[in-house]
Amino acid sequence: MKKILLALIGLAVVASLAxxxxxxSDAGPKPIESLRQAYRTKGRPSVDHALFAQLKGPFxxxxxxxxxxxxxxNGRHTEVMASSHWNWxxxxxxxxxxxRAIGKKNVLNNFCIGVAGSQQSCDKCHAGYGxxxxxxxxxxxMNVDCLACHDNGGTYAKKTAGAGMPEPxxxxxxxxxxxxxxQRANCGNCHFFGGGGNNVKHGDLEMAQFxxxxxxxxxxxIDGADMACVDCHTAEKHQMLxxxxxxxxxxxNRVTCDRCHGAVPHEDDLLNQHGYKVACQTCHIPxxxxxxxxxxxxxxxTAGKLKxxxxxxxxxxxxxxxxMSIKGTFTWKRNVQPEYVWFGGTASHHLLxxxxxxxxxxxxxxxxxxxxxxxxxxxxxxxxxxxxxxxTKNRTLIQPKLYSASPGDGGxxxxxxxxxxxxxxMKEVGLPYSGSYAFAETEMNWPLNHMVAPKEKSxxxxxxxxxxxxxxxxxxxxxxxxxxxxxxxxxxxxxxVLGTLAGVVVHGGARFWFWRRRQxxx
Amino acid sequence: xTREYVYPAFGRFWHWTQSFLILFLAVTGFExxxxxxxxxxxxxxxxxxxxxxxxLVLIVFAIFWHFTTDEWRQYxxxxxxxxxxxxxxxxxxxxxxxxxxxxxxxxxxxxxxxIVYAGLKLFVxxxxxxxxxxxxxxxxxxxxxVLALDVSALQPIAxxxxxxxxxxxxxxxxxxxxxxxxxxxxxxxxxxxxxxEELEEEPHAAAPTPTQAATEAAPKGH
Numbered sequence: 001m002k003k004i005l006l007a008l009i010g011l012a013v014v015a016s017l018a019x020x021x022x023x024x025s026d027a028g029p030k031p032i033e034s035l036r037q038a039y040r041t042k043g044r045p046s047v048d049h050a051l052f053a054q055l056k057g058p059f060x061x062x063x064x065x066x067x068x069x070x071x072x073x074n075g076r077h078t079e080v081m082a083s084s085h086w087n088w089x090x091x092x093x094x095x096x097x098x099x100r101a102i103g104k105k106n107v108l109n110n111f112c113i114g115v116a117g118s119q120q121s122c123d124k125c126h127a128g129y130g131x132x133x134x135x136x137x138x139x140x141x142m143n144v145d146c147l148a149c150h151d152n153g154g155t156y157a158k159k160t161a162g163a164g165m166p167e168p169x170x171x172x173x174x175x176x177x178x179x180x181x182x183q184r185a186n187c188g189n190c191h192f193f194g195g196g197g198n199n200v201k202h203g204d205l206e207m208a209q210f211x212x213x214x215x216x217x218x219x220x221x222i223d224g225a226d227m228a229c230v231d232c233h234t235a236e237k238h239q240m241l242x243x244x245x246x247x248x249x250x251x252x253n254r255v256t257c258d259r260c261h262g263a264v265p266h267e268d269d270l271l272n273q274h275g276y277k278v279a280c281q282t283c284h285i286p287x288x289x290x291x292x293x294x295x296x297x298x299x300x301x302t303a304g305k306l307k308x309x310x311x312x313x314x315x316x317x318x319x320x321x322x323x324m325s326i327k328g329t330f331t332w333k334r335n336v337q338p339e340y341v342w343f344g345g346t347a348s349h350h351l352l353x354x355x356x357x358x359x360x361x362x363x364x365x366x367x368x369x370x371x372x373x374x375x376x377x378x379x380x381x382x383x384x385x386x387x388x389x390x391x392t393k394n395r396t397l398i399q400p401k402l403y404s405a406s407p408g409d410g411g412x413x414x415x416x417x418x419x420x421x422x423x424x425x426m427k428e429v430g431l432p433y434s435g436s437y438a439f440a441e442t443e444m445n446w447p448l449n450h451m452v453a454p455k456e457k458s459x460x461x462x463x464x465x466x467x468x469x470x471x472x473x474x475x476x477x478x479x480x481x482x483x484x485x486x487x488x489x490x491x492x493x494x495x496x497v498l499g500t501l502a503g504v505v506v507h508g509g510a511r512f513w514f515w516r517r518r519q520x521x522x
Numbered sequence: 523x524t525r526e527y528v529y530p531a532f533g534r535f536w537h538w539t540q541s542f543l544i545l546f547l548a549v550t551g552f553e554x555x556x557x558x559x560x561x562x563x564x565x566x567x568x569x570x571x572x573x574x575x576x577x578l579v580l581i582v583f584a585i586f587w588h589f590t591t592d593e594w595r596q597y598x599x600x601x602x603x604x605x606x607x608x609x610x611x612x613x614x615x616x617x618x619x620x621x622x623x624x625x626x627x628x629x630x631x632x633x634x635x636x637i638v639y640a641g642l643k644l645f646v647x648x649x650x651x652x653x654x655x656x657x658x659x660x661x662x663x664x665x666x667x668v669l670a671l672d673v674s675a676l677q678p679i680a681x682x683x684x685x686x687x688x689x690x691x692x693x694x695x696x697x698x699x700x701x702x703x704x705x706x707x708x709x710x711x712x713x714x715x716x717x718x719e720e721l722e723e724e725p726h727a728a729a730p731t732p733t734q735a736a737t738e739a740a741p742k743g744h
Contacts, residue, residue: 270567461563467556479677482556482563486681490557493688500692504699507611514616 035260039225043181050177057173062129062166063142065176070141077141079238084247085127085149087138088115094249095348095368103247107349108397110364110386110442111195111298112327114352117401117428118411121161125190132163134428146179149186153178157189161403184210184220187229197321199294201246203336203382204450208291216290218452232259245447246365251345251375255449257281277478279377282340283459284452288382293320293332298386301439303328304416311416326402326413328387338380338448340475344369345376347445353431355395361385361441362397371477378475382446389418391426393434397442401425528630528719533593536584537714543577544690551687574654581651596631599640604633615703620722642693650686653679 049055054068070077080086088104100106108114115122116134123131129143130136137143145164147156156175157167166172192198192207199206209217214224219232232255233242242255257280258265264272265280274283288294304325306312311325320332350356350364369376389398401424404411410424418437426433464472465482472480529537550570552558561569588594606622611634614622623632631639656679704710705720713719 461567465554465556465563479675479680481554481676481680484677484680485555485684489681489684489688493684493691496688497691497695500695504695508699508702510616515618518618 032261036225039227039231042226045180049179052177055173055176057171057176059172059176062145062147062172065172066129066142066144066146068176069146069179076238077144080127080144080146081138081141083127083238083240084243085238085240086144088126090243090248092249094351095346097348097351100349100351102249102349102351106352107247108352108364108399109195109201109246110384110388110444111201111295112402113300113388113397114399114425114429116399117425118403120163120405121403123164124158124160124162125194126164129164129166147172147175148189149182150179151175151186152180152183154185161405181228182230183228187233191229195295196327197295199289199292201295201384202244202446202448202450203294204285204288204448206289206292206294209450212291214454215457216451218454220450224454245347245367246444249347249349249365254345275377277371277377279343279379281380281448281452282378284455285338285380285448285450286453286457286459286463287335287337288380288448288451289334289336290451291334293318293334294336294382295330296333296336296382296384297329297331298327298384298388299329299439300389301328301387303412304418306416311413325416336382337471339383340378340380340472341367341445342369342371342373342376342475342477343367343379343381343447344373350397352399352429353396356390356397356440358390358392358395358438358440361443363443363445365445367445367447378472380448382448384444384446386442386444387439388442389422389437390440391422391432391434392436392438394432396431397440398422398433398437399425399429399431401428524721525718526626526721527717528625528627528713529717530591530627531717532587534714534717536580536587539580540577540584543573543580544694546573547577548687548691548694551683555684555687571658574658578651581647596629597636597640597643599637600633602633604637607632607634611703625719625721638693646686646689646693649682650690653683653686657683 052072054071059065059068066077084090084103089101089106090103091099091101094100094102105115112118112122119134119136120132127145127148128136129145131143145158147166148158153175155178156170159165159167188205188207188210191202192205192209194201209220212221214221218224219227230240233240235241241253243253261280263275265275266272302323305323306325313321313325314323316322316332318332318334321327321330322332323329346368347365348368350362356362367379367381389400390396391398400412400418400421401410402412402421404414407414410417410420412418412421415421419435422433422437423435459471462470462482464470465480466473467483470480470483472483547570549558549560550566550573553560553566554563554570560566603623610619610622613619621632623629625632657676660676660679701710701714702708704713705722709720
């Protein structure tokens with residue numbers, strides 16, 4: 001008896017030790033209400049720039065505004081000139097490639113393919129003035145465009161195909177007098193329109209977010225937190241936090257949800273545990289392109305059709321471009337369910353000049369990650385698929401020259417001749433072109449981080465824990481309860497249960513039969 | 523016909539609570555497994571975890587009870603009369619032969635039951651409990667402050683749990699049927715409700731005392 005009691009006490013001690021061992025030591029999550037409070041108070045500028053004599057103007061050219069800015073904010077230009085917004089280049093370690101210069105200047109995408117040869121047009125979104133070709137001087141501080149990011153008056157605009165110069169005729173003094181902390185409009189003017197139109201690239205960043213509801217985006221919604229981009233993408237000396245894996249490869253400088261929400265944001269521990277292997281975005285971004293459609297597919301191979309010698313455009317039923325002579329055929333989608341992949345925070349990049357096998361789709365920025373990696377989580381991505389031009393002999397992707405500034409310069413959008421565009425573009429990047437081209441299937445991954453839905457709309461359990469057709473149906477390498485099972489084990493188990501049932505029926509039937517016979521015999 | 527008090531109160535409480543818990547765990551468990559839809563996945567998980575905790579608490583009390591009352595001795599398997607019991611189920615039962623072993627409070631299980639129940643208590647239930655606890659407290663590898671349970675994959679845990687579930691389901695089917703093989707179709711069921719069981723008449727005039735019955739190997743019929 002004593003022994004039994006002692007054993008039981010021992011068992012209780014072991015059990016409580018076991019519970020202590022698996023208990024986490026996290027501090028509680030930051031209450032969401034304190035976050036709401038914190039972002040409800042909008043900061044106000046400490047000075048009124050309209051009162052500064054330096055900004056009275058008039059300014060004959062935008063570089064003079066920059067000079068005026070630097071005259072007070074001395075040295076700040078050096079910070080901008082060290083940033084990606086200026087250099088469009090990042091020195092990063094790319095797995096399998098070593099340390100390489102990637103970034104917007106060097107990496108190909110499967111939208112407008114690449115900047116080289118088309119700077120005049122693409123560099124509308126450069127945070128500088130006059131980057132029209134390969135000769136741009138990246139060391140001249142006067143070419144830094146302060147206004148694109150700091151105009152709070154909403155009057156500043158850059159000229160289309162103007163190499164980053166402002167619209168002619170703008171009252172630059174007025175713009176300069178209303179500068180301040182970047183607003184959604186400043187960032188969105190470029191980041192919402194990447195790829196040549198609204199929501200073409202990201203899918204979760206588009207012009208609706210200039211002014212939207214929390215239903216679309218809890219953070220940016222004006223009836224929600226009404227946050228500016230820079231509330232999360234904070235900057236230190238003009239170096240912005242966050243980057244896109246379309247352009248970078250390393251696991252650094254990322255904006256993460258837990259910076260504000262903590263590592264264990266739910267009251268329910270069962271949900272918190274999901275965070276070990278599932279990114280917040282996976283459940284909280286159930287769909288993207290919630291207001292306007294995003295481009296899902298871009299087929300360059302059909303470009304170049306002309307009507308009466310002139311390029312033309314066609315629209316789909318929703319008012320999106322379905323065909324453009326200069327760009328080819330597009331497929332757009334609204335309210336898109338993401339695709340899901342394991343992602344540990346690093347990506348590789350297909351670099352210009354690399355050979356590839358065109359018989360299967362080429363992934364331009366493979367995201368790395370698998371279940372076993374401690375850092376890897378399941379993340380939602382937009383996958384953009386395209387057919388783009390490549391060199392069939394050299395087996396490399398081609399950087400075509402698209403924008404045409406003057407007749408005969410080879411720009412595809414002026415001459416509609418792929419051979420000339422390929423030759424001109426490849427010459428610009430210093431790579432050979434064999435003279436024969438075709439179109440290859442390519443894919444690009446765009447991890448989704450915006451358009452976070454209100455919690456009531458987050459992904460429900462059944463949407464992933466489903467035997468068939470769940471959101472994670474194609475995410476492999478782990479056992480997902482509700483989805484996975486051993487077919488052999490389930491088969492044997494079912495057989496065993498049915499066998500037992502059959503045995504019971506036979507045995508019971510026999511008992512009944514013998515009982516009837518005995519009754520009859522009496 | 524005689525009546526004997528076979529199942530004491532706590533034993534009956536334990537049995538019925540456990541049976542409902544196991545049924546409930548089976549329904550919610552197979553929903554989590556993806557075999558059926560009833561509560562919805564989220565509720566199924568919460569109910570399953572809750573019922574599992576209740577089951578564990580019950581088990582702690584049951585273990586305590588078994589040891590303090592020496593009831594555990596009832597489950598010590600024996601080869602004695604196994605053959606007679608098997609022959610009874612295979613042949614005698616159809617001819618209305620008497621049960622080969624006599625049920626008493628101190629020997630509520632027949633030799634086949636002893637083997638099956640011992641197997642259940644030593645292997646199947648621990649398999650389900652241990653795999654279930656690992657399933658519940660399983661943490662992903664080397665992440666955050668996880669200190670103790672460093673298991674690299676859920677799959678073996680889940681499969682072991684599934685094995686246990688199927689074994690229990692088979693037991694349930696056979697067990698429910700075998701309740702009809704008492705003195706009458708319902709005498710076993712009634713006994714588990716009231717504690718009192720109707721038993722066959724002792725063929726001998728002098729009924730053995732309970733202690734004798736417990737120690738006496740009593741092959742009947744064959």
